[in-house]
Amino acid sequence: MIAYIIRRTLYAIPILIGVNLLTFVLFFVVNSPDDIARAHLGVKHVTQDAIEKWKAERGYDKPLIINERAAGVEKITGTIFFEKSLALFAFEFGRSDDGRSIGQEISTRMWPSLAIAVPTLIIGIGVAVSFALLLAFFRGSYIDLWGVVICIIMMSVSGLFYIIGGQYLVGKLWHLVPISGYDVGVHGFKFIVLPVVIGVIGGLGAGIRLYRTFFLEELGKDYVRTARAKGLSESRVLFTHVLKNAMIPILTGVVVILPTLFMGSLILESFFGIPGLGSYTIDAIQAQDFAVVRAMVFLGSVLYILGLLLTDISYTLVDPRVRLA
Amino acid sequence: MPFQPVILWTDALIFLLLALVIAFILIARRREHLRAPWREVMRSKMAMGCLVVLLAYFTLGLLDSLHFRPALPSADASNGRVDYSTEVLSVLDLAAAPLRSRVEKTYSAPFAAYSYARETVTRLDGTQVREFPRLQFGGAHLQDPAAERGRDILLRSLRALLVGGIIWLLSGALLVALLARRANTPFRLMLANIMRGRTAIPWHVMLYTSGAMMLLAAWCVALSGAYHILGTGKVGQDVFYEAIKSIRTGLVIGTLTTLVTLPFAMLGVLAGYFRGWVDDVVQYVYTTLNSIPDVLLIAAAILMLQVYMANHPDQFDTIALRADVRLLFLCLILGITSWTGLARLLRGETLKLREMDYVQAAVALGAGHAAIIRRHLIPNVMHIVLITMVLSFSGLVLAEAVLSYVGVGVDPSTMSWGNMINSARLEMAREPMVWWLLLAAFVFMFTLVLAANLFSDKVRDAFDPRLRKL
Numbered sequence: 001m002i003a004y005i006i007r008r009t010l011y012a013i014p015i016l017i018g019v020n021l022l023t024f025v026l027f028f029v030v031n032s033p034d035d036i037a038r039a040h041l042g043v044k045h046v047t048q049d050a051i052e053k054w055k056a057e058r059g060y061d062k063p064l065i066i067n068e069r070a071a072g073v074e075k076i077t078g079t080i081f082f083e084k085s086l087a088l089f090a091f092e093f094g095r096s097d098d099g100r101s102i103g104q105e106i107s108t109r110m111w112p113s114l115a116i117a118v119p120t121l122i123i124g125i126g127v128a129v130s131f132a133l134l135l136a137f138f139r140g141s142y143i144d145l146w147g148v149v150i151c152i153i154m155m156s157v158s159g160l161f162y163i164i165g166g167q168y169l170v171g172k173l174w175h176l177v178p179i180s181g182y183d184v185g186v187h188g189f190k191f192i193v194l195p196v197v198i199g200v201i202g203g204l205g206a207g208i209r210l211y212r213t214f215f216l217e218e219l220g221k222d223y224v225r226t227a228r229a230k231g232l233s234e235s236r237v238l239f240t241h242v243l244k245n246a247m248i249p250i251l252t253g254v255v256v257i258l259p260t261l262f263m264g265s266l267i268l269e270s271f272f273g274i275p276g277l278g279s280y281t282i283d284a285i286q287a288q289d290f291a292v293v294r295a296m297v298f299l300g301s302v303l304y305i306l307g308l309l310l311t312d313i314s315y316t317l318v319d320p321r322v323r324l325a
Numbered sequence: 326m327p328f329q330p331v332i333l334w335t336d337a338l339i340f341l342l343l344a345l346v347i348a349f350i351l352i353a354r355r356r357e358h359l360r361a362p363w364r365e366v367m368r369s370k371m372a373m374g375c376l377v378v379l380l381a382y383f384t385l386g387l388l389d390s391l392h393f394r395p396a397l398p399s400a401d402a403s404n405g406r407v408d409y410s411t412e413v414l415s416v417l418d419l420a421a422a423p424l425r426s427r428v429e430k431t432y433s434a435p436f437a438a439y440s441y442a443r444e445t446v447t448r449l450d451g452t453q454v455r456e457f458p459r460l461q462f463g464g465a466h467l468q469d470p471a472a473e474r475g476r477d478i479l480l481r482s483l484r485a486l487l488v489g490g491i492i493w494l495l496s497g498a499l500l501v502a503l504l505a506r507r508a509n510t511p512f513r514l515m516l517a518n519i520m521r522g523r524t525a526i527p528w529h530v531m532l533y534t535s536g537a538m539m540l541l542a543a544w545c546v547a548l549s550g551a552y553h554i555l556g557t558g559k560v561g562q563d564v565f566y567e568a569i570k571s572i573r574t575g576l577v578i579g580t581l582t583t584l585v586t587l588p589f590a591m592l593g594v595l596a597g598y599f600r601g602w603v604d605d606v607v608q609y610v611y612t613t614l615n616s617i618p619d620v621l622l623i624a625a626a627i628l629m630l631q632v633y634m635a636n637h638p639d640q641f642d643t644i645a646l647r648a649d650v651r652l653l654f655l656c657l658i659l660g661i662t663s664w665t666g667l668a669r670l671l672r673g674e675t676l677k678l679r680e681m682d683y684v685q686a687a688v689a690l691g692a693g694h695a696a697i698i699r700r701h702l703i704p705n706v707m708h709i710v711l712i713t714m715v716l717s718f719s720g721l722v723l724a725e726a727v728l729s730y731v732g733v734g735v736d737p738s739t740m741s742w743g744n745m746i747n748s749a750r751l752e753m754a755r756e757p758m759v760w761w762l763l764l765a766a767f768v769f770m771f772t773l774v775l776a777a778n779l780f781s782d783k784v785r786d787a788f789d790p791r792l793r794k795l
Contacts, residue, residue: 018613026625031632039632152782156719156775158726160746161767164753266620267727285624286732288632293625300618308616 001316008312012305016089019301024085027294033060033080036290058291059083059094084294093295097287102295105280112182113264113276115192120199121261125254127200128207135208136215137238148212154205163271166198180273195272199265210253214246221245248318255311259303263296328393329409333649335577335656336390342584343387349707359708362787370527372783375776377534381542382773385569386576389417392645413645417573421566424549427462429561432752435761436552438464438474463553481547489543493536504528556761559748567740568765574741575773578656579721583714585653586660586667590710593668594702597675598694607672611665619662620731626658627651627733648736655728655735659721667713674706708788715784719777722770742766 031039037054038046055061060080067078076082084094093102135147171179177190218224219242227237264278273279277296284292353359366372393416394409418425432441439457447453459465467473504524505515519528545565548554555564596607614622630651634641641647678684679702687697728734729743730750737744749762 014609015613015616018609019617022613022617023625026629030629031636035632035636039635148782149779152778153775156771156778158723158746158767158770158774160726160730161763161771164746164750164763168753168758260618263618266731281621281624282731285628288628290628293621293628297617297621297625300621301616304616304618 004316005309005313008309012309015305016302019298020085020088023088023294023297024081027290028064028080028084036060040288058097084291088295088298093299094291096284096292097289102292106277106295106299109275109277109280110262110264111276112274113262113269113278115188116195116199116268116274116276117261117264119192119196120203120265121254121257123196124200124203124207125250128204128211129250131204131208132211132215133238133243135212136219136242137235139216139219148209151205151209154201155209159202159267162198162202163267166194166201167271170194180271182272182274191272191274195268195274199268211246211250214249215242218242218246251318252311252314255314256304256307258310259306260300262303263300327396329396331392331394331413331645333392333413333645334653335581335649336392338581338584338653339387339390339577342580345584346711349711352704353708362784365787366780366783367526369783370530372780373527374530374534375780377531377538378772378776379780381538382572382776383576385417386573388420389415389570389573391416411643413643415573417569421569424563424566427553427563429460429462429553429557430458431557431561432559432759433460433463433553433557433561435554435556435564436464436474436478436548437556438467438470441759460553463557464551466551478548478552481551482544485544485547486540488547489540490536492543493539496539497532497536500528500532555765558745558762559752564745564762564765567745568742568769570740571742571745571766571769572773574652574735574739575722575725575770577652578659578725578735579718579777580714581653581656582660582663582721583667583710583717585656586664587710589661589664590667590671591703593671594675594698594706596668597672598679598698598702600676604672607668611668614661615665617662620728622662623655623658623728624731624733626661627655630654644738648739651736652739659724663717667710670709670713671706674709675702678702678705712784712788715777715781719774719781722774722777726766726770742770 033055034051037051037060041050041054052061062078062080062083065079065081067075070078087094091103093106096102096105131147135144138144138147167179170176171194177194180191182188182191215238219238223245224237224242227241228234232241262277263281264274264276266278266282268274269276269278270282280292281296283289284296353363392413394411394413397408397410430440430444433439434441438460440460442457443455444458445453445455446458459470464470464474464477467477501516501519502512504519505512508515510518518524519532522529545554549563549565553563553565555568558564558567592607592610596604634647634651641650684697684701687701692700725734725741726743726746729741729747734743735741743766745762745766749759749766752759752762
């Protein structure tokens with residue numbers, strides 16, 4: 001088992017190198033640091049001095065890959081590729097445009113993100129599984145048919161509509177909770193309720209529909225026929241046998257996204273003014289803060305690969321039939 | 326010539342896509358194994374009803390893709406030289422010319438005769454008052470809006486519905502007559518069969534859906550002549566016109582994304598055919614791309630495009646071209662984040678197909694790799710591409726709105742539902758609320774996405790043999 005985990009971890013290395021190279025090409029080769037400086041400082045009326053100053057402030061005043069002027073190891077280490085790209089492997093994200101440490105920001109901002117993302121995930125799965133079980137129980141009937149149609153209708157509504165509508169109804173019209181903001185501890189509860197509820201509702205249609213197909217797939221299997229043949233009631237078949245087996249694909253689907261929960265939700269966080277990583281990213285995109293965007297791209301990929309790794313491991317844990325080969 | 330045709334990049338690709346889909350339909354008609362699942366789709370009432378709605382959207386989108394530059398009224402027409410306007414218009418703009426030109430000063434509510442914002446008006450006697458001024462165009466024909474408006478709207482609605490109903494009856498009768506002639510049955514028998522739903526294809530559902538659409542269209546056309554039926558936006562533009570123009574943007578993103586990524590997805594065919602190191606490389610590339618969160622990759626790529634455009638203004642001389650290149654690039658980058666799924670499907674299918682007898686026979690006959698891939702593999706995986714396009718369409722239309730919100734969507738000068746929502750969001754706090762922009766964008770988007778989702782649901786059912794037995 002440990003050998004398997006080590007091997008799977010080693011597989012992740014070439015992928016991370018690929019992501020790193022890709023971000024390097026995207027952020028430094030497609031447009032040279034000069035171009036980026038010029039775009040930042042305003043394209044017209046910008047002097048070469050201003051560009052050099054901008055680059056020096058951010059450490060972009062070095063050659064891209066090979067530093068001809070330096071000697072020895074410096075030839076490699078004194079370059080943008082080494083300082084900005086390879087440093088990501090050591091989780092050294094550098095500084096954002098306003099001079100703050102990105103690593104520091106990430107470690108403080110991930111908690112508000114988690115405060116929204118974790119309850120949304122847990123409640124979302126609970127609600128979706130319950131409804132999906134209901135539809136699977138009444139499969140083929142009008143309840144099932146219309147349930148699926150309602151799911152499709154819910155999926156067809158833009159996520160922005162849920163957020164704007166929810167803020168308008170609950171926050172502005174009924175004054176139940178503040179429209180946006182964040183606080184820690186017990187006082188923070190009133191800020192979290194609405195984003196969580198909206199997050200759950202937004203994902204409900206797709207979730208119910210997906211889990212329903214999982215249940216229906218299990219219902220067609222041989223062990224279900226055996227269970228019925230020995231005289232178990234339909235509800236018992238569904239709630240004990242089918243539910244247990246269908247939890248395997250459901251939970252492994254959840255494990256993939258567990259690490260990425262740290263990243264938070266871009267849209268929810270920025271609408272509700274939650275100081276998490278999602279709103280951090282969105283602010284960086286809108287301010288064209290490339291250092292932050294680059295850091296988030298790399299961090300997101302690392303977390304995603306971690307998720308894949310966890311999924312593989314959890315598969316082998318819950319289903320012994322999956323060989324470790 | 327009174328106009329000069331302009332073919333934007335996305336226009337060319339849209340018509341290429343249209344040609345491909347028509348070619349596919351012609352091929353599929355002759356092959357039973359491709360035809361059977363589609364026949365099942367065509368028998369579904371829900372799917373055909375949705376198809377009518379989708380076709381209506383596509384017609385508007387296609388009309389909006391025929392671009393041209395109108396000739397300017399020149400001072401001396403004698404020397405034969407004609408100057409063309411720098412403004413790129415479409416056929417749809419021509420049809421909706423009154424909507425485009427009737428611009429108010431600022432916001433106004435749907436069917437309003439008065440502006441949303443107070444203005445200082447100087448009366449005839451010289452006194453100045455703050456009041457809501459009358460709109461320049463919306464309800465301008467009314468003497469006393471408060472008293473006349475309700476009656477006027479009702480009368481116009483009734484007249485519009487009457488006209489719409491007549492058009493529907495005539496076109497419906499024409500369709501039934503055509504069907505009767507093709508089936509060689511008397512008109513009345515055909516009509517009775519259709520009305521009772523006894524035809525293989527649910528024509529009655531299509532007739533009712535198109536009837537509802539025609540009544541709605543007639544109503545919109547008639548009333549938008551005298552009012553702003555969905556209000557006006559910040560700079561006084563007609564919101565109904567904006568929503569209609571946004572259809573093309575949504576369709577381009579929803580369909581071209583799959584088309585643009587076809588070359589990448591074909592790597593999946595190569596991987597499945599050659600296996601070995603080609604397979605390893607392709608799988609490595611798509612795992613790497615897949616591991617970057619979609620929104621971040623899109624954001625990074627669009628930001629880089631912005632920087633590039635800012636530094637090379639000479640390559641993008643007109644606003645229309647700039648906006649179009651950005652739209653195409655957005656499709657491309659959206660495709661790059663989503664081609665991995667399609668490539669994986671194509672790889673799996675090719676792995677299966679390459680062991681088929683006819684491929685083995687082609688190998689035995691000495692056909693080269695290129696010939697086998699072109700003649701035997703690609704035609705047989707094209708249906709997967711089409712299904713993927715249908716299934717991913719609605720998600721892409723919704724994604725456009727979110728990306729525009731993040732600030733990495735279409736160009737701000739392109740009319741799109743995302744841009745409409747984005748601009749309205751800033752006005753949320755105003756009292757009374759400016760709700761009509763949001764409503765228009767969400768309703769137009771919801772109708773399109775719902776129709777596409779219900780249609781693709783049936784397509785999925787028809788093609789997925791596992792679900793068919795349930």
